[in-house]
Amino acid sequence: MEWLYVLMPIAGVKIFWPGLIILGIGVGIIGGFFGMGGAWMVTPGLNILGFPMAFAIGTDIAHMAGKSLISTMRHGKFGNVDYKLGMIMLVGTVVGFEVGAQMIMWLERLGAVEKTVRILYLILLAFIAWMVFHDVAKRRQKQQEALKAGREVDKLATGIEWHKTFHKIKIPPMIHLKVAGIYCSAWLPIIVSFLTGWLAGILGIGGGLIRMPALIYIIGCPTHVAVGTDLFEVMISGLYGAGTYTYKGRTELVAAVIMLVGASIGAQIGTVATKYIKGYGIRIAFGIAVIGCAVSIVLKMVPMYYPAYRTFFDGASTVVVLGIVAALSFYITVKMVEGAKQEVAAKKASMAKQTGSQV
Amino acid sequence: MAYKLLETDCPGNGIYRWVMDRAGVGGAFQEYGLREEILNKGGDGSRGRSCGVEGLFPFRLRTFFRGFSGSSGPIVRFEDLSGALVDLRDFKKGREFGMTKLWAKIAGIAATIFLFLPDVVLAAGGGEVAPIVIVADTRNLSGIMWWWAELYNESHLYFALLTIALIPIIGVIFGVLADIVMTHIGIDLKSRDLAEH
Numbered sequence: 089m090e091w092l093y094v095l096m097p098i099a100g101v102k103i104f105w106p107g108l109i110i111l112g113i114g115v116g117i118i119g120g121f122f123g124m125g126g127a128w129m130v131t132p133g134l135n136i137l138g139f140p141m142a143f144a145i146g147t148d149i150a151h152m153a154g155k156s157l158i159s160t161m162r163h164g165k166f167g168n169v170d171y172k173l174g175m176i177m178l179v180g181t182v183v184g185f186e187v188g189a190q191m192i193m194w195l196e197r198l199g200a201v202e203k204t205v206r207i208l209y210l211i212l213l214a215f216i217a218w219m220v221f222h223d224v225a226k227r228r229q230k231q232q233e234a235l236k237a238g239r240e241v242d243k244l245a246t247g248i249e250w251h252k253t254f255h256k257i258k259i260p261p262m263i264h265l266k267v268a269g270i271y272c273s274a275w276l277p278i279i280v281s282f283l284t285g286w287l288a289g290i291l292g293i294g295g296g297l298i299r300m301p302a303l304i305y306i307i308g309c310p311t312h313v314a315v316g317t318d319l320f321e322v323m324i325s326g327l328y329g330a331g332t333y334t335y336k337g338r339t340e341l342v343a344a345v346i347m348l349v350g351a352s353i354g355a356q357i358g359t360v361a362t363k364y365i366k367g368y369g370i371r372i373a374f375g376i377a378v379i380g381c382a383v384s385i386v387l388k389m390v391p392m393y394y395p396a397y398r399t400f401f402d403g404a405s406t407v408v409v410l411g412i413v414a415a416l417s418f419y420i421t422v423k424m425v426e427g428a429k430q431e432v433a434a435k436k437a438s439m440a441k442q443t444g445s446q447v
Numbered sequence: 448m449a450y451k452l453l454e455t456d457c458p459g460n461g462i463y464r465w466v467m468d469r470a471g472v473g474g475a476f477q478e479y480g481l482r483e484e485i486l487n488k489g490g491d492g493s494r495g496r497s498c499g500v501e502g503l504f505p506f507r508l509r510t511f512f513r514g515f516s517g518s519s520g521p522i523v524r525f526e527d528l529s530g531a532l533v534d535l536r537d538f539k540k541g542r543e544f545g546m547t548k549l550w551a552k553i554a555g556i557a558a559t560i561f562l563f564l565p566d567v568v569l570a571a572g573g574g575e576v577a578p579i580v581i582v583a584d585t586r587n588l589s590g591i592m593w594w595w596a597e598l599y600n601e602s603h604l605y606f607a608l609l610t611i612a613l614i615p616i617i618g619v620i621f622g623v624l625a626d627i628v629m630t631h632i633g634i635d636l637k638s639r640d641l642a643e644h
Contacts, residue, residue, distance in 0.1 A: 097596040098583045142581065150610065154618035161622050166639040179553055312639065330614060334607040337581050337599065341610050342592075345617055352621030356629055363639045432633040 096340050099140045105346050107137045112151065112347035114410075116354020117417040120159040121361055122374050123315030124296025125152040125322045128381055129413050132406040143340045146333030150344035152294070153326030155351035159319045162359040168316030170267035170309070173277055178321050180281025181288070181295065188289020206389055209291050213382040216301050220375035223247035223305070224368060244310075251308025268309045268317070280306050296322055297378065304371070311367030354417070361420045364427025373416060380412030 093102040111133040115126045130148040135141065163169050195201045226247030234241040259273045284302050288295030296318055303314035333339050362370060387405035391398035583596035599606045629636055 095587065095592070097585075097588055097592045098581070098599050100584045150614055154614045154621075157615055157618035158622035158625070161619075162626075162636065165637050168639070176553065179556060183556075327611060327614065331607055331611045334610045335603050337603050337606075339610060341595070341613065344614070348614075348617055348621060352618070352625050356622075356625040360629065360634060360636070428632060428634050431635065435633060 094342070094346070096143075096342055098337075098340050098342075099143050101138065101140060103137055103139060103343060107133075108343055108346040109350035111137070112155075112350025112352075113354040113357075114350075114413040114417045115347075116155050116159075116351035116356075117358040117361075117420050118354075118377065118413060119152070119155055119296075119319070119322075119351070120162070120355040120358025121315070121370065121416075121420050122296070122358075122377060123159075123163075123300050123318035123322070125149075125156065125294040125326060126296070127152070127294050128297070128384070129409055132384075132409045133413075136406060136410070139340075139343065143338055143343070146330070146336070146339035147341075147344050147347075149326055149333055150330040150339050150341060151347040151351060153323060153330045154344070154348045155355050156319045156323035156326055158352050159355040159359050160316065160323050162356060163312075163316030163319055163362075166312070166316070166359075166363065167267065168312045168362070169320050170265050170313055170317045171320065172263070173265045173268055173270075173307070173309070174317045174320040174324075176263075176274065176277045177281035177299070177317070178324055180278045181285035181299070181321065181325065184282035184285025184287075185289040185295070186285075187282075188286040188291075190289075191286075192290050192292070203389075203392060205291060206385060209293075210382055210385055210389075212287065212291075212298065213378050213385070216298070217375050217378045217382065219248065219301060219305060220371050220378065224372055224375070227368060248305055250305050254306055255308060268307070268313045270308055272307070277307055294322065294325075297381065300374065311370050312362055315362060315370065357421055357424050361424035361427070364431075365420075365423050369423075373419065377412060377416060380408060384409045384412075 092104055092106060094105045095102050111130065115129050115133075118124075118129065119126045125148075127145070127148050130151075131144055134144045134148065139147070160169060192201065192205070195204075224247060227241075227245065228247075230245055230247065231241045254276055255270070255272045257273050257276065259275050261274045262271065263274045263277075264271050265277075280302050281299070284295055284298045287298055299321070300314055300318050303309045303318060304311055307314075309317065330339060334341075365373075384405045387401045387408060390401045394401075583599045585593050585596045585600070588596050598609070626636065
């Protein structure tokens with residue numbers, strides 16, 4: 089079975105390449121569907137495959153850039169990418185990230201901050217999960233009220249409507265984001281991206297997990313546009329991150345390319361699935377992914393108090409993350425296949441009808 | 448009195464957004480010695496109306512006016528009390544210039560950040576990289592793998608540049624290949640009908 093292993097030229101270790109492809113498919117599906125890089129999912133997977141951790145972040149970012157490019161291309165064709173918003177947010181994110189990263193270095197000099205950072209991350213994830221499910225519950229309530237009144241709820245109606253309050257802030261300059269259908273102060277995306285970038289810098293994460301809900305609930309993007317625009321941002325920042333990590337010699341391109349083979353398939357599945365799943369379906373699945381991420385962090389934190397059980401809890405955390413990836417990937421793939429089948433069948437039926445009427 | 452048109456929203460409907468570049472605090476529109484006149488040139492006989500003062504900010508008074516226009520073009524005009532007429536059309540050029548300048552500033556800031564902070568700005572993925580030197584072992588490698596590892600050992604710069612060039616190329620190739628497969632299945636990959644927020 090030697091052929092199933094490939095020697096990594098830089099890291100000098102042999103890696104089970106089908107594992108890299110499977111990981112790429114899973115992360116590609118979830119990334120293309122939710123609009124995030126998914127570093128929190130890749131690292132445990134690489135760890136299990138025996139990948140040297142010195143190369144994990146760089147390799148992950150390199151594959152993330154390629155994967156986001158594929159997803160952005162597809163989302164762009166669906167009209168899901170607001171490039172103007174993406175460019176504005178990119179600037180805010182980069183500046184915010186740098187401020188956050190500098191701040192965390194300053195805090196580290198003052199004392200250990202790891203535990204505080206993880207607790208902050210947990211609070212944030214809990215808030216995001218609450219926000220998503222509160223929104224879903226509120227919309228369902230609206231739907232039920234509308235049904236009782238004998239009418240249908242507006243397709244564009246949302247549960248939480250915080251973005252409407254933010255849109256009332258009219259500090260110049262005002263911008264019109266055509267794809268997202270938003271007219272707001274330019275300061276809104278700038279400040280939001282700065283804050284999400286700042287949080288990502290403090291927490292040491294990519295930020296897609298925070299940016300996606302911020303785009304929906306604060307800026308007011310439709311879910312599909314939030315996914316596409318976030319991926320556009322991940323693509324550019326990922327390419328830049330890949331450059332800096334590679335310059336430091338921490339990227340194993342061979343592994344990234346193998347993962348990209350899987351991710352290109354996964355990204356297509358995830359992106360095309362957004363065609364068949366409604367905005368609120370995406371939000372619910374996203375909420376579940378956030379809960380999975382939070383549980384894995386809790387499991388990682390337990391050994392801080394009970395060091396004797398470190399091996400068990402580290403393993404459990406990896407199982408939770410990979411279990412969530414597998415379950416969500418399966419759900420998204422099934423939905424995509426079902427939707428594609430219906431579309432193909434509808435096309436065939438209409439073609440048959442046309443042929444019949446011509447005869 | 449200096450005016451600047453910030454943005455014309457839906458010009459066909461005659462909805463205009465203004466910024467008046469005059470510092471001041473408090474008070475309604477009239478307190479600044481202005482009165483508005485809305486001319487109705489619309490063919491439908493509709494009267495324009497003013498939406499009044501929208502909000503006050505520390506350094507600018509922002510006023511929002513709404514009018515209805517017909518086919519004859521903009522119908523809203525402003526006068527100060529001395530009788531000098533201000534026509535919206537005079538400010539369109541200024542608006543475009545203002546927005547271009549804003550975009551130029553944003554692009555300038557982005558370029559500066561990317562140029563001057565290459566080592567510290569890591570917008571995707573965080574974490575410090577420990578300052579250790581890793582050397583690739585080329586003894587067991589051959590062909591392209593050997594060349595790749597040699598490039599890594601010789602110059603991280605060329606290695607990084609090639610990586611950055613290769614990732615998008617490989618991404619596009621795989622993306623196009625996956626596109627071909629998906630199109631072959633019969634899925635429409637160019638539009639999305641589903642509309643929900």
